[in-house]
Amino acid sequence: MFKLKVFWLMAGVRETKREALRTSLIEAAKGRIEMSGLGGLRARDVAADAGCALGSLYTVFKDIDELILHVNSQTLARLRAALDLPANAATSPKESLVELACEYLKFAANHKKLWAALFDHRMPEGVAVPDWHVSELVVLFQYIAIPLAQLQPELGKEALANRSRTLFAAVHGIVSMSMEDRLVAVPLEELEDQLRLFVETFVKGMT
């Protein structure tokens, strides 16, 4: 028993260190992206920040893209968490959609560079985004599908999915352009008003 436990503990050291390194690398990459954006991410900087050699990065991740995907995965998790509040505390389907959109805008504004990395990142030509990450993205459509289904109960499953995706894309486009200071020089409160108006108009047109 004692021996077994000792064995297990000792055998665990490698796994433990590996996990710690993995976490450090993701955290370091996240920090660099927050500071300098996706374009300012350097393998050497990440390794230095994480306190490991350059080569060690490649023993944990296949390449830089895989590391970025993991940072994006965490960002998506925080985004989903932020959307859970308005999704649950809804007074009406319309209000729910409006609040979801506003929360999305606020998240983007409060995490500009991490949020941008979510959509700016591109895999190398011909390489597909892995399924596990695509499905993390697709879940976002669900937040919209629930209130939308209440507003249009006659919609079939397919049609509902299509419209959810379309409305998400529209809101995303608006938020996305809001983040480009060059094209939109307007305070956040006003952006939120515009977005609110947009969703309300769209919902009104639906009924």
Next chain:
Amino acid sequence: MFKLKVFWLMAGVRETKREALRTSLIEAAKGRIEMSGLGGLRARDVAADAGCALGSLYTVFKDIDELILHVNSQTLARLRAALDLPANAATSPKESLVELACEYLKFAANHKKLWAALFDHRMPEGVAVPDWHVSELVVLFQYIAIPLAQLQPELGKEALANRSRTLFAAVHGIVSMSMEDRLVAVPLEELEDQLRLFVETFVKGMT
């Protein structure tokens, strides 16, 4: 021999060759982007395709970004030309907005990589997109502003500009996501129906 030299002197060989090189480089870059996307663009390939030395590229353009901006500038010009048809042949403001959106979708679908380059390209951290290029983009909002002003004549100049920008951003978001085969596996006709429905719904909600 004397006459030949005089001819060359008068022809302004220097300027002519410089313009020809400029054109070749932009054309070569355009071709490379069409073939391999923005991520597949290489200074060496462009120079080789244009039939000049690597260094010559940098006698015409400050850096690769400037070259890309010029390719994007031409793409924008073609996009605007494509939008002129539906903008002029409109039967009603609503129809005008619908057709503009559909034409935008078709342009994106027919020039996927060039269109993607338009929005995927990022200047280096801290460097702003030059004014001349920003204003080329901003003109797109005007296409929407005209029918929108007819639908809501009570809107002030500022409010009209805001709403035009918002509607453009929404349509752009939808088209943008449509181009990501991974998230949207749907034929173009159906995408067009979705987009048409979206704009119609929004216009209906506006009135």
Next chain:
DNA sequence: AGAAAAAAATGAACAATGTTCAAATTGAAA
């Protein structure tokens, strides 16, 4: 036209960066 000056084109060299790999280090087993 020919020489001299100015401008432009060239491509080798440089710097930055992602990735690999042989050697060194460290953990696991006996």
Next chain:
DNA sequence: TTTCAATTTGAACATTGTTCATTTTTTTCT
């Protein structure tokens, strides 16, 4: 402790954007 296997390391490599001394071409001057 000793041995073996897994892991870590960072120097070296490959690719790419950019620069610059040198060469070539164009213009100017006589």
